[in-house]
Amino acid sequence: MTMRLAFNEDQATFATVLAQMLSDDTEAGFRTVDGWGRFDYGHALDARLEEAGFFDAAREDDLGAVAAAAMVHEVAKAPVVIECAATALLRPFLGQELPRPLAVRVDDAPGAIRFLPQARSLLSITDAGIRWAQIEGRGAPVESLYAYPMGMLDDAPDWQPLDVDPNAVRTLWQVALAAELGGALAGGLASVLEHVRERAQFGRPLGSFQGIQHRLAEDAVWIEGAQLLTLRAADSRDPADAALALGHLQSHATRIGYDLHQFMGAMGLTLEHPLHRWTYRARALRAEMGGAPQALLDYADARWDKR
Template identity: 40%
Template sequence: MDLSLNADQVAILDSLESLTRPYAGVSLHETGFSLTDGALDRELQQGGFLDVASDPDLGMVTAAIVVERLARLPQATRAALASIIAPILKLNTQTPFCIVAGDQLQRPLRFLGAGATVVVVTDTVSSFTATASQVRAEPDALYGYPVGTLVEMPSDREEHDVGSDVFMTHWRIALAAESAGLLAAALDSVCAYTAQRHQFGRPLASFQGMRHRLAEAKVRTNGVYWLAIRAGATLNPADAALAAFHAQESARQVVYDLHQFMGGMGMTLEHPLHLWTYRLKLLASEMGGRGNNALAAARSIWG
Protein backbone atom coordinates (compact mmCIF):
# COMPACT_ATOMS: atom_id res chain seq x y z
CA MET A 1 0.00 0.00 0.00
CA ASP A 2 1.42 3.38 -1.05
CA LEU A 3 1.07 5.77 1.91
CA SER A 4 2.67 8.77 0.21
CA LEU A 5 0.60 11.74 -0.98
CA ASN A 6 0.00 12.08 -4.69
CA ALA A 7 0.89 15.21 -6.65
CA ASP A 8 -2.61 16.68 -6.37
CA GLN A 9 -2.71 16.20 -2.60
CA VAL A 10 0.72 17.78 -2.19
CA ALA A 11 -0.36 20.79 -4.27
CA ILE A 12 -3.57 21.18 -2.24
CA LEU A 13 -1.71 21.07 1.07
CA ASP A 14 0.85 23.59 -0.21
CA SER A 15 -1.96 25.96 -1.19
CA LEU A 16 -3.68 25.36 2.13
CA GLU A 17 -0.46 26.14 3.98
CA SER A 18 -0.15 29.46 2.17
CA LEU A 19 -3.76 30.39 2.87
CA THR A 20 -3.75 29.46 6.56
CA ARG A 21 -0.30 30.76 7.52
CA PRO A 22 -1.59 34.19 8.66
CA TYR A 23 -4.33 32.53 10.74
CA ALA A 24 -1.95 30.03 12.34
CA GLY A 25 0.27 32.93 13.44
CA VAL A 26 -2.49 34.85 15.23
CA SER A 27 -1.78 35.97 18.80
CA LEU A 28 -3.13 33.33 21.17
CA HIS A 29 -2.69 35.17 24.47
CA GLU A 30 -5.91 34.75 26.45
CA THR A 31 -8.07 34.07 23.40
CA GLY A 32 -11.03 32.83 25.43
CA PHE A 33 -12.62 29.40 25.40
CA SER A 34 -13.00 29.18 21.63
CA LEU A 35 -11.56 30.90 18.59
CA THR A 36 -13.29 31.29 15.23
CA ASP A 37 -12.66 33.49 12.20
CA GLY A 38 -15.31 34.19 9.57
CA ALA A 39 -12.68 35.37 7.09
CA LEU A 40 -10.93 31.98 7.30
CA ASP A 41 -14.21 30.15 6.66
CA ARG A 42 -14.90 32.34 3.62
CA GLU A 43 -11.42 31.84 2.18
CA LEU A 44 -11.67 28.08 2.56
CA GLN A 45 -15.04 28.13 0.80
CA GLN A 46 -13.90 30.40 -2.01
CA GLY A 47 -10.69 28.42 -2.51
CA GLY A 48 -12.62 25.19 -3.07
CA PHE A 49 -10.92 23.37 -0.20
CA LEU A 50 -14.27 22.20 1.19
CA ASP A 51 -15.37 20.69 -2.14
CA VAL A 52 -12.57 18.19 -2.72
CA ALA A 53 -14.69 15.16 -1.74
CA SER A 54 -16.99 15.88 -4.69
CA ASP A 55 -14.10 15.66 -7.16
CA PRO A 56 -13.76 12.03 -8.33
CA ASP A 57 -10.02 12.51 -8.82
CA LEU A 58 -9.59 13.62 -5.19
CA GLY A 59 -12.35 11.96 -3.20
CA MET A 60 -12.84 11.27 0.47
CA VAL A 61 -9.20 10.55 1.27
CA THR A 62 -8.16 14.02 0.16
CA ALA A 63 -11.08 15.54 2.09
CA ALA A 64 -9.89 13.72 5.24
CA ILE A 65 -6.34 14.99 4.69
CA VAL A 66 -7.61 18.57 4.34
CA VAL A 67 -9.78 18.24 7.46
CA GLU A 68 -6.87 16.88 9.49
CA ARG A 69 -4.61 19.74 8.44
CA LEU A 70 -7.23 22.42 9.14
CA ALA A 71 -7.96 20.95 12.59
CA ARG A 72 -4.39 21.86 13.58
CA LEU A 73 -5.26 25.54 13.41
CA PRO A 74 -6.18 27.29 16.66
CA GLN A 75 -9.41 28.41 15.00
CA ALA A 76 -12.36 26.03 15.05
CA THR A 77 -13.70 25.66 11.51
CA ARG A 78 -16.69 23.85 9.98
CA ALA A 79 -14.38 22.05 7.54
CA ALA A 80 -15.10 18.48 8.72
CA LEU A 81 -18.86 18.81 8.47
CA ALA A 82 -18.81 20.93 5.31
CA SER A 83 -16.37 18.85 3.28
CA ILE A 84 -17.26 15.30 4.33
CA ILE A 85 -20.94 15.36 5.34
CA ALA A 86 -22.56 18.24 3.45
CA PRO A 87 -21.99 16.71 -0.02
CA ILE A 88 -23.96 13.51 0.70
CA LEU A 89 -26.92 15.59 1.96
CA LYS A 90 -26.57 18.24 -0.77
CA LEU A 91 -26.45 20.97 1.87
CA ASN A 92 -25.14 24.48 1.30
CA THR A 93 -21.69 24.51 2.87
CA GLN A 94 -21.96 28.25 3.52
CA THR A 95 -24.77 27.66 6.02
CA PRO A 96 -23.70 26.40 9.45
CA PHE A 97 -25.11 23.01 10.35
CA CYS A 98 -24.86 20.57 13.22
CA ILE A 99 -25.78 16.95 13.89
CA VAL A 100 -27.83 15.35 16.61
CA ALA A 101 -28.09 11.58 16.99
CA GLY A 102 -31.66 10.54 17.80
CA ASP A 103 -34.13 12.95 19.34
CA GLN A 104 -31.69 14.09 22.03
CA LEU A 105 -32.35 17.45 23.58
CA GLN A 106 -30.45 19.51 26.15
CA ARG A 107 -27.11 18.56 24.65
CA PRO A 108 -24.50 21.11 23.48
CA LEU A 109 -24.09 20.95 19.71
CA ARG A 110 -21.18 22.57 17.91
CA PHE A 111 -22.12 25.33 15.46
CA LEU A 112 -25.77 25.32 16.56
CA GLY A 113 -27.48 28.69 16.38
CA ALA A 114 -30.61 30.30 15.03
CA GLY A 115 -30.67 29.78 11.26
CA ALA A 116 -28.39 26.74 11.35
CA THR A 117 -29.41 23.49 9.69
CA VAL A 118 -29.88 20.71 12.25
CA VAL A 119 -29.37 17.19 10.86
CA VAL A 120 -31.21 14.53 12.88
CA VAL A 121 -30.00 10.94 12.60
CA THR A 122 -32.37 8.17 13.68
CA ASP A 123 -33.36 5.24 11.48
CA THR A 124 -33.56 7.90 8.78
CA VAL A 125 -31.74 11.17 8.17
CA SER A 126 -33.75 14.38 8.30
CA SER A 127 -33.09 18.06 8.88
CA PHE A 128 -34.71 21.36 9.81
CA THR A 129 -33.67 24.98 10.13
CA ALA A 130 -33.34 26.00 13.77
CA THR A 131 -35.25 29.02 15.01
CA ALA A 132 -34.32 31.25 17.93
CA SER A 133 -37.01 29.63 20.13
CA GLN A 134 -35.50 26.18 19.57
CA VAL A 135 -31.95 27.13 20.55
CA ARG A 136 -30.38 28.22 23.81
CA ALA A 137 -27.11 30.07 23.32
CA GLU A 138 -24.11 28.88 25.37
CA PRO A 139 -21.62 31.78 25.19
CA ASP A 140 -19.59 30.57 28.19
CA ALA A 141 -19.35 26.88 27.24
CA LEU A 142 -15.92 25.29 27.67
CA TYR A 143 -15.85 23.21 24.50
CA GLY A 144 -13.50 25.04 22.14
CA TYR A 145 -16.32 25.37 19.60
CA PRO A 146 -19.18 27.84 19.41
CA VAL A 147 -22.06 25.72 20.74
CA GLY A 148 -25.75 25.95 21.43
CA THR A 149 -28.27 23.69 23.11
CA LEU A 150 -31.30 22.35 21.27
CA VAL A 151 -34.35 22.77 23.53
CA GLU A 152 -37.08 21.82 21.05
CA MET A 153 -37.22 19.27 18.23
CA PRO A 154 -39.88 19.85 15.55
CA SER A 155 -41.64 16.79 14.16
CA ASP A 156 -41.90 18.34 10.69
CA ARG A 157 -38.49 17.77 9.14
CA GLU A 158 -37.11 17.35 5.64
CA GLU A 159 -36.22 13.73 4.88
CA HIS A 160 -32.95 13.03 3.03
CA ASP A 161 -32.46 10.16 0.63
CA VAL A 162 -29.38 8.91 2.48
CA GLY A 163 -29.29 5.79 4.61
CA SER A 164 -28.38 6.26 8.25
CA ASP A 165 -25.54 3.70 7.89
CA VAL A 166 -23.97 5.68 5.05
CA PHE A 167 -24.39 8.91 6.99
CA MET A 168 -22.83 7.46 10.15
CA THR A 169 -19.85 6.19 8.14
CA HIS A 170 -19.17 9.70 6.83
CA TRP A 171 -19.73 11.26 10.26
CA ARG A 172 -17.21 8.87 11.81
CA ILE A 173 -14.62 9.64 9.13
CA ALA A 174 -15.11 13.36 9.74
CA LEU A 175 -14.72 12.90 13.50
CA ALA A 176 -11.58 10.76 13.17
CA ALA A 177 -9.89 13.09 10.68
CA GLU A 178 -10.59 16.17 12.79
CA SER A 179 -9.48 14.42 15.97
CA ALA A 180 -6.19 13.44 14.32
CA GLY A 181 -5.41 17.06 13.53
CA LEU A 182 -6.39 18.25 17.00
CA LEU A 183 -4.23 15.61 18.66
CA ALA A 184 -1.27 16.50 16.42
CA ALA A 185 -1.53 20.23 17.16
CA ALA A 186 -1.98 19.71 20.90
CA LEU A 187 1.00 17.34 21.02
CA ASP A 188 3.21 19.75 19.03
CA SER A 189 2.29 22.54 21.44
CA VAL A 190 3.18 20.44 24.48
CA CYS A 191 6.44 19.18 22.94
CA ALA A 192 7.53 22.76 22.25
CA TYR A 193 6.73 23.79 25.84
CA THR A 194 8.41 20.83 27.54
CA ALA A 195 11.52 21.26 25.39
CA GLN A 196 11.88 24.85 26.65
CA ARG A 197 10.72 24.45 30.24
CA HIS A 198 13.58 23.45 32.56
CA GLN A 199 13.37 21.60 35.87
CA PHE A 200 16.36 20.39 37.90
CA GLY A 201 18.59 21.99 35.29
CA ARG A 202 17.20 19.97 32.37
CA PRO A 203 14.37 20.37 29.86
CA LEU A 204 11.25 18.57 30.99
CA ALA A 205 11.16 16.64 27.72
CA SER A 206 14.54 15.06 28.52
CA PHE A 207 13.15 13.00 31.43
CA GLN A 208 12.66 9.40 30.43
CA GLY A 209 9.21 8.94 31.93
CA MET A 210 7.86 11.95 30.08
CA ARG A 211 9.55 10.93 26.83
CA HIS A 212 7.88 7.52 26.99
CA ARG A 213 4.43 9.07 27.44
CA LEU A 214 5.01 11.65 24.72
CA ALA A 215 6.08 8.84 22.40
CA GLU A 216 2.92 6.89 23.21
CA ALA A 217 0.84 10.01 22.50
CA LYS A 218 2.58 10.31 19.13
CA VAL A 219 1.88 6.67 18.28
CA ARG A 220 -1.79 7.11 19.14
CA THR A 221 -2.02 10.33 17.12
CA ASN A 222 -0.48 8.64 14.08
CA GLY A 223 -2.86 5.71 14.50
CA VAL A 224 -5.91 7.97 14.50
CA TYR A 225 -4.68 9.66 11.32
CA TRP A 226 -4.05 6.45 9.39
CA LEU A 227 -7.31 4.85 10.49
CA ALA A 228 -9.16 7.97 9.30
CA ILE A 229 -7.37 7.83 5.95
CA ARG A 230 -8.14 4.12 5.58
CA ALA A 231 -11.82 4.70 6.35
CA GLY A 232 -11.89 7.51 3.79
CA ALA A 233 -10.39 5.20 1.18
CA THR A 234 -12.68 2.23 1.79
CA LEU A 235 -15.88 3.94 3.05
CA ASN A 236 -16.33 0.72 4.98
CA PRO A 237 -18.61 1.05 8.07
CA ALA A 238 -16.28 -1.16 10.14
CA ASP A 239 -13.21 0.90 9.21
CA ALA A 240 -15.06 4.13 10.02
CA ALA A 241 -16.31 2.83 13.38
CA LEU A 242 -12.82 1.66 14.34
CA ALA A 243 -11.36 5.02 13.36
CA ALA A 244 -13.93 6.92 15.43
CA PHE A 245 -13.49 4.58 18.41
CA HIS A 246 -9.70 4.90 18.34
CA ALA A 247 -9.98 8.69 18.01
CA GLN A 248 -12.25 8.98 21.05
CA GLU A 249 -10.26 6.51 23.14
CA SER A 250 -6.99 8.23 22.24
CA ALA A 251 -8.43 11.66 23.06
CA ARG A 252 -9.43 10.39 26.51
CA GLN A 253 -5.92 9.15 27.30
CA VAL A 254 -3.74 11.68 25.49
CA VAL A 255 -5.56 14.83 26.63
CA TYR A 256 -5.11 13.82 30.27
CA ASP A 257 -1.37 13.38 29.78
CA LEU A 258 -0.92 16.61 27.84
CA HIS A 259 -2.54 18.74 30.50
CA GLN A 260 -0.51 16.99 33.19
CA PHE A 261 2.72 17.71 31.30
CA MET A 262 1.77 21.40 31.22
CA GLY A 263 1.37 21.51 34.98
CA GLY A 264 -2.29 22.38 34.64
CA MET A 265 -1.83 25.05 31.98
CA GLY A 266 -4.28 24.56 29.19
CA MET A 267 -6.97 24.10 31.80
CA THR A 268 -6.45 27.83 32.23
CA LEU A 269 -6.23 30.42 29.48
CA GLU A 270 -2.63 31.64 29.61
CA HIS A 271 -1.65 28.85 27.21
CA PRO A 272 -3.60 27.95 24.02
CA LEU A 273 -3.60 24.18 24.59
CA HIS A 274 -7.30 24.33 25.47
CA LEU A 275 -8.15 25.44 21.92
CA TRP A 276 -7.38 21.89 20.78
CA THR A 277 -8.03 19.72 23.82
CA TYR A 278 -11.44 21.17 24.66
CA ARG A 279 -12.55 20.50 21.09
CA LEU A 280 -11.36 16.93 21.54
CA LYS A 281 -13.42 16.59 24.71
CA LEU A 282 -16.61 17.50 22.84
CA LEU A 283 -15.79 15.25 19.89
CA ALA A 284 -15.14 12.38 22.30
CA SER A 285 -18.78 12.53 23.43
CA GLU A 286 -20.39 12.52 19.97
CA MET A 287 -22.36 9.50 18.70
CA GLY A 288 -22.67 8.24 22.26
CA GLY A 289 -18.93 8.17 22.84
CA ARG A 290 -16.31 5.50 22.34
CA GLY A 291 -18.50 2.70 23.72
CA ASN A 292 -21.09 3.13 20.99
CA ASN A 293 -18.44 3.27 18.29
CA ALA A 294 -16.74 0.15 19.66
CA LEU A 295 -20.08 -1.68 19.50
CA ALA A 296 -20.68 -0.39 15.97
CA ALA A 297 -17.26 -1.68 14.91
CA ALA A 298 -17.91 -5.10 16.48
CA ARG A 299 -21.31 -5.40 14.78
CA SER A 300 -19.88 -4.35 11.42
CA ILE A 301 -17.03 -6.87 11.65
CA TRP A 302 -18.73 -9.85 13.29
CA GLY A 303 -22.43 -9.16 12.76
Protein backbone atom coordinates in the same frame (compact mmCIF):
# COMPACT_ATOMS: atom_id res chain seq x y z
CA MET B 1 -10.29 -0.11 -2.79
CA THR B 2 -6.81 -0.54 -1.33
CA MET B 3 -5.19 2.58 0.05
CA ARG B 4 -1.46 2.89 -0.51
CA LEU B 5 -1.02 5.16 2.53
CA ALA B 6 0.28 7.92 0.27
CA PHE B 7 -1.50 10.87 -1.30
CA ASN B 8 -1.80 11.07 -5.06
CA GLU B 9 -0.31 14.11 -6.76
CA ASP B 10 -3.47 16.21 -6.48
CA GLN B 11 -4.04 15.30 -2.84
CA ALA B 12 -0.42 16.13 -2.01
CA THR B 13 -0.72 19.53 -3.71
CA PHE B 14 -4.00 20.15 -1.88
CA ALA B 15 -2.37 19.33 1.47
CA THR B 16 0.62 21.58 0.73
CA VAL B 17 -1.51 24.56 -0.24
CA LEU B 18 -3.76 24.06 2.81
CA ALA B 19 -0.75 23.90 5.16
CA GLN B 20 0.62 27.10 3.66
CA MET B 21 -2.72 28.84 4.02
CA LEU B 22 -3.02 27.81 7.67
CA SER B 23 0.51 28.95 8.47
CA ASP B 24 0.07 32.30 6.68
CA ASP B 25 -3.29 33.13 8.28
CA THR B 26 -2.34 35.26 11.28
CA GLU B 27 -5.95 35.24 12.50
CA ALA B 28 -5.81 31.44 12.78
CA GLY B 29 -3.29 31.74 15.61
CA PHE B 30 -3.99 31.85 19.32
CA ARG B 31 -5.32 34.93 21.06
CA THR B 32 -7.36 35.31 24.19
CA VAL B 33 -11.03 36.20 23.78
CA ASP B 34 -12.80 39.10 25.45
CA GLY B 35 -14.34 37.97 28.70
CA TRP B 36 -12.04 34.94 28.72
CA GLY B 37 -14.18 33.05 26.25
CA ARG B 38 -13.46 29.36 25.86
CA PHE B 39 -13.34 29.37 22.07
CA ASP B 40 -12.41 31.66 19.20
CA TYR B 41 -14.44 31.14 16.01
CA GLY B 42 -12.13 31.60 13.02
CA HIS B 43 -14.38 33.65 10.75
CA ALA B 44 -11.48 34.80 8.56
CA LEU B 45 -10.14 31.27 8.12
CA ASP B 46 -13.62 29.94 7.40
CA ALA B 47 -14.16 32.57 4.70
CA ARG B 48 -10.78 31.92 3.08
CA LEU B 49 -11.33 28.17 2.90
CA GLU B 50 -14.82 28.60 1.48
CA GLU B 51 -13.70 31.17 -1.10
CA ALA B 52 -10.84 28.93 -2.24
CA GLY B 53 -13.15 25.92 -2.62
CA PHE B 54 -11.48 23.72 -0.01
CA PHE B 55 -14.82 22.59 1.41
CA ASP B 56 -15.67 21.02 -1.96
CA ALA B 57 -12.66 18.69 -2.08
CA ALA B 58 -14.75 15.53 -1.64
CA ARG B 59 -16.60 16.31 -4.87
CA GLU B 60 -13.40 16.10 -6.92
CA ASP B 61 -12.49 12.62 -8.17
CA ASP B 62 -8.75 13.18 -7.71
CA LEU B 63 -9.19 14.53 -4.17
CA GLY B 64 -12.25 12.79 -2.75
CA ALA B 65 -13.12 12.09 0.86
CA VAL B 66 -9.46 11.37 1.65
CA ALA B 67 -8.45 14.98 0.98
CA ALA B 68 -11.53 16.21 2.85
CA ALA B 69 -10.66 14.10 5.92
CA ALA B 70 -7.04 15.30 5.78
CA MET B 71 -8.30 18.90 5.69
CA VAL B 72 -10.58 18.37 8.72
CA HIS B 73 -7.60 16.96 10.62
CA GLU B 74 -5.32 19.88 9.73
CA VAL B 75 -7.92 22.58 10.43
CA ALA B 76 -8.66 21.02 13.83
CA LYS B 77 -5.01 21.54 14.77
CA ALA B 78 -5.54 25.32 14.76
CA PRO B 79 -6.33 27.08 18.05
CA VAL B 80 -9.31 28.78 16.39
CA VAL B 81 -12.32 26.62 15.62
CA ILE B 82 -14.55 26.53 12.54
CA GLU B 83 -17.33 24.27 11.32
CA CYS B 84 -15.45 22.14 8.84
CA ALA B 85 -16.16 18.43 9.37
CA ALA B 86 -19.84 18.33 8.38
CA THR B 87 -19.38 20.71 5.47
CA ALA B 88 -16.38 18.84 4.07
CA LEU B 89 -17.44 15.23 4.62
CA LEU B 90 -21.24 15.19 4.77
CA ARG B 91 -22.61 17.99 2.62
CA PRO B 92 -21.08 16.75 -0.68
CA PHE B 93 -22.92 13.41 -0.31
CA LEU B 94 -26.39 14.60 0.74
CA GLY B 95 -27.78 15.22 -2.75
CA GLN B 96 -28.72 18.77 -1.78
CA GLU B 97 -26.66 21.91 -1.21
CA LEU B 98 -27.46 22.70 2.41
CA PRO B 99 -26.62 26.21 3.65
CA ARG B 100 -23.54 26.15 5.84
CA PRO B 101 -22.34 26.19 8.58
CA LEU B 102 -23.91 22.87 9.54
CA ALA B 103 -24.71 21.46 12.96
CA VAL B 104 -25.25 17.72 13.39
CA ARG B 105 -27.35 15.71 15.84
CA VAL B 106 -27.14 11.91 15.93
CA ASP B 107 -29.95 9.63 17.14
CA ASP B 108 -31.86 12.61 18.57
CA ALA B 109 -29.33 12.87 21.41
CA PRO B 110 -30.45 15.42 24.02
CA GLY B 111 -28.37 18.36 25.14
CA ALA B 112 -26.40 21.17 23.54
CA ILE B 113 -25.23 20.81 19.94
CA ARG B 114 -21.85 21.90 18.61
CA PHE B 115 -21.88 24.90 16.25
CA LEU B 116 -25.62 25.44 16.65
CA PRO B 117 -25.30 29.19 17.35
CA GLN B 118 -23.53 29.72 13.98
CA ALA B 119 -25.39 27.06 12.00
CA ARG B 120 -27.72 27.79 9.12
CA SER B 121 -28.64 24.10 8.76
CA LEU B 122 -29.19 21.29 11.27
CA LEU B 123 -28.69 17.72 10.06
CA SER B 124 -30.32 14.83 11.91
CA ILE B 125 -28.83 11.35 11.51
CA THR B 126 -30.92 8.39 12.69
CA ASP B 127 -31.39 4.81 11.55
CA ALA B 128 -34.85 5.82 10.31
CA GLY B 129 -33.42 8.36 7.89
CA ILE B 130 -31.63 11.65 7.34
CA ARG B 131 -33.42 14.96 7.85
CA TRP B 132 -32.39 18.58 7.73
CA ALA B 133 -33.86 21.89 8.84
CA GLN B 134 -32.96 25.49 8.14
CA ILE B 135 -32.31 27.05 11.55
CA GLU B 136 -30.42 30.28 10.98
CA GLY B 137 -30.74 32.45 14.08
CA ARG B 138 -32.63 29.79 16.04
CA GLY B 139 -29.76 28.26 17.98
CA ALA B 140 -29.54 29.82 21.44
CA PRO B 141 -25.94 29.85 22.78
CA VAL B 142 -25.29 28.07 26.06
CA GLU B 143 -22.34 28.37 28.42
CA SER B 144 -19.98 25.41 28.18
CA LEU B 145 -16.48 24.36 29.19
CA TYR B 146 -16.05 22.74 25.77
CA ALA B 147 -13.99 24.87 23.40
CA TYR B 148 -16.81 24.93 20.85
CA PRO B 149 -19.78 27.21 20.36
CA MET B 150 -22.64 25.19 21.85
CA GLY B 151 -26.33 25.85 21.55
CA MET B 152 -29.87 24.61 22.09
CA LEU B 153 -32.85 24.89 19.76
CA ASP B 154 -35.48 27.37 20.86
CA ASP B 155 -38.29 25.27 19.33
CA ALA B 156 -38.87 22.23 17.10
CA PRO B 157 -37.47 22.73 13.60
CA ASP B 158 -39.31 22.17 10.33
CA TRP B 159 -37.64 18.93 9.26
CA GLN B 160 -37.22 18.00 5.60
CA PRO B 161 -36.25 14.45 4.57
CA LEU B 162 -33.15 13.74 2.48
CA ASP B 163 -33.10 10.80 0.08
CA VAL B 164 -29.75 9.33 1.14
CA ASP B 165 -28.64 6.11 2.82
CA PRO B 166 -28.50 6.75 6.60
CA ASN B 167 -25.83 4.08 7.05
CA ALA B 168 -23.57 5.77 4.52
CA VAL B 169 -24.06 9.17 6.20
CA ARG B 170 -23.42 7.66 9.65
CA THR B 171 -20.18 6.13 8.37
CA LEU B 172 -19.03 9.45 6.89
CA TRP B 173 -19.82 11.22 10.16
CA GLN B 174 -17.68 8.73 12.09
CA VAL B 175 -14.84 9.49 9.66
CA ALA B 176 -15.39 13.22 10.14
CA LEU B 177 -15.37 12.95 13.94
CA ALA B 178 -12.23 10.82 13.88
CA ALA B 179 -10.49 13.37 11.65
CA GLU B 180 -11.52 16.26 13.92
CA LEU B 181 -10.62 14.48 17.16
CA GLY B 182 -7.26 13.38 15.77
CA GLY B 183 -6.50 16.93 14.66
CA ALA B 184 -7.45 18.39 18.04
CA LEU B 185 -5.16 15.94 19.85
CA ALA B 186 -2.36 16.58 17.35
CA GLY B 187 -2.67 20.33 17.87
CA GLY B 188 -2.45 19.90 21.63
CA LEU B 189 0.53 17.58 21.32
CA ALA B 190 2.39 20.10 19.12
CA SER B 191 1.92 22.84 21.71
CA VAL B 192 3.21 20.58 24.50
CA LEU B 193 6.22 19.50 22.46
CA GLU B 194 7.11 23.15 21.96
CA HIS B 195 6.79 23.71 25.71
CA VAL B 196 9.00 20.80 26.78
CA ARG B 197 11.70 21.84 24.31
CA GLU B 198 11.84 25.33 25.81
CA ARG B 199 11.05 24.76 29.49
CA ALA B 200 14.10 23.87 31.59
CA GLN B 201 14.15 21.91 34.86
CA PHE B 202 17.27 20.91 36.82
CA GLY B 203 19.31 22.74 34.19
CA ARG B 204 17.93 20.68 31.27
CA PRO B 205 15.01 21.05 28.86
CA LEU B 206 12.03 19.01 30.04
CA GLY B 207 12.01 17.25 26.70
CA SER B 208 15.42 15.73 27.38
CA PHE B 209 14.02 13.53 30.18
CA GLN B 210 13.45 10.00 28.96
CA GLY B 211 10.21 9.45 30.84
CA ILE B 212 8.61 12.48 29.17
CA GLN B 213 9.97 11.46 25.78
CA HIS B 214 8.49 7.98 26.07
CA ARG B 215 5.03 9.16 27.12
CA LEU B 216 4.76 11.81 24.42
CA ALA B 217 6.17 9.44 21.80
CA GLU B 218 3.48 6.92 22.69
CA ASP B 219 0.84 9.64 22.37
CA ALA B 220 2.24 10.58 18.96
CA VAL B 221 2.06 6.95 17.80
CA TRP B 222 -1.61 6.71 18.83
CA ILE B 223 -2.47 9.98 17.07
CA GLU B 224 -0.55 9.27 13.88
CA GLY B 225 -1.80 5.70 13.74
CA ALA B 226 -5.35 6.98 14.10
CA GLN B 227 -4.81 9.43 11.26
CA LEU B 228 -3.89 6.56 8.96
CA LEU B 229 -6.96 4.63 10.11
CA THR B 230 -9.08 7.71 9.42
CA LEU B 231 -7.69 8.22 5.92
CA ARG B 232 -8.22 4.54 5.19
CA ALA B 233 -11.84 4.85 6.32
CA ALA B 234 -12.31 7.97 4.18
CA ASP B 235 -10.95 6.05 1.20
CA SER B 236 -13.05 2.92 1.71
CA ARG B 237 -16.15 4.46 3.36
CA ASP B 238 -16.49 1.09 5.02
CA PRO B 239 -18.49 1.05 8.29
CA ALA B 240 -15.94 -1.19 10.02
CA ASP B 241 -13.02 1.06 9.03
CA ALA B 242 -14.86 4.19 10.18
CA ALA B 243 -15.93 2.71 13.51
CA LEU B 244 -12.40 1.45 14.21
CA ALA B 245 -10.82 4.83 13.47
CA LEU B 246 -13.24 6.67 15.75
CA GLY B 247 -13.18 4.03 18.49
CA HIS B 248 -9.37 3.95 18.51
CA LEU B 249 -9.15 7.70 19.05
CA GLN B 250 -11.99 7.96 21.54
CA SER B 251 -10.53 5.14 23.64
CA HIS B 252 -7.15 6.88 23.88
CA ALA B 253 -8.29 10.51 24.09
CA THR B 254 -8.52 10.59 27.90
CA ARG B 255 -5.00 9.23 28.38
CA ILE B 256 -3.53 11.56 25.76
CA GLY B 257 -5.29 14.56 27.29
CA TYR B 258 -3.93 13.61 30.72
CA ASP B 259 -0.37 13.44 29.38
CA LEU B 260 -0.68 16.79 27.61
CA HIS B 261 -1.80 18.58 30.76
CA GLN B 262 0.69 16.68 32.91
CA PHE B 263 3.67 17.88 30.90
CA MET B 264 2.38 21.40 30.28
CA GLY B 265 2.17 21.95 34.03
CA ALA B 266 0.19 24.76 35.61
CA MET B 267 0.21 26.83 32.41
CA GLY B 268 -2.00 24.20 30.77
CA LEU B 269 -4.74 24.92 33.33
CA THR B 270 -5.06 28.59 32.34
CA LEU B 271 -6.99 30.30 29.57
CA GLU B 272 -3.84 32.24 28.69
CA HIS B 273 -2.42 29.18 26.94
CA PRO B 274 -4.16 27.47 24.00
CA LEU B 275 -3.91 23.89 25.30
CA HIS B 276 -7.50 23.98 26.60
CA ARG B 277 -8.70 24.82 23.08
CA TRP B 278 -7.67 21.33 21.95
CA THR B 279 -8.16 19.20 25.04
CA TYR B 280 -11.66 20.49 25.77
CA ARG B 281 -12.67 19.97 22.16
CA ALA B 282 -11.37 16.43 22.59
CA ARG B 283 -13.52 16.00 25.71
CA ALA B 284 -16.61 16.78 23.65
CA LEU B 285 -15.63 14.64 20.68
CA ARG B 286 -14.67 11.58 22.70
CA ALA B 287 -18.32 11.26 23.80
CA GLU B 288 -19.91 11.79 20.37
CA MET B 289 -22.06 8.96 18.98
CA GLY B 290 -21.87 7.01 22.23
CA GLY B 291 -18.11 7.26 22.70
CA ALA B 292 -15.54 4.49 22.34
CA PRO B 293 -17.77 1.66 23.68
CA GLN B 294 -20.37 2.27 20.98
CA ALA B 295 -17.82 2.81 18.21
CA LEU B 296 -16.02 -0.42 19.03
CA LEU B 297 -19.34 -2.29 19.21
CA ASP B 298 -20.15 -0.85 15.78
CA TYR B 299 -16.79 -2.13 14.56
CA ALA B 300 -17.44 -5.61 15.95
CA ASP B 301 -20.92 -5.70 14.41
CA ALA B 302 -19.63 -4.56 11.02
CA ARG B 303 -16.83 -7.13 11.04
CA TRP B 304 -19.19 -9.88 12.19
CA ASP B 305 -21.65 -9.07 9.37
CA LYS B 306 -18.86 -9.65 6.84
CA ARG B 307 -18.25 -13.22 7.99
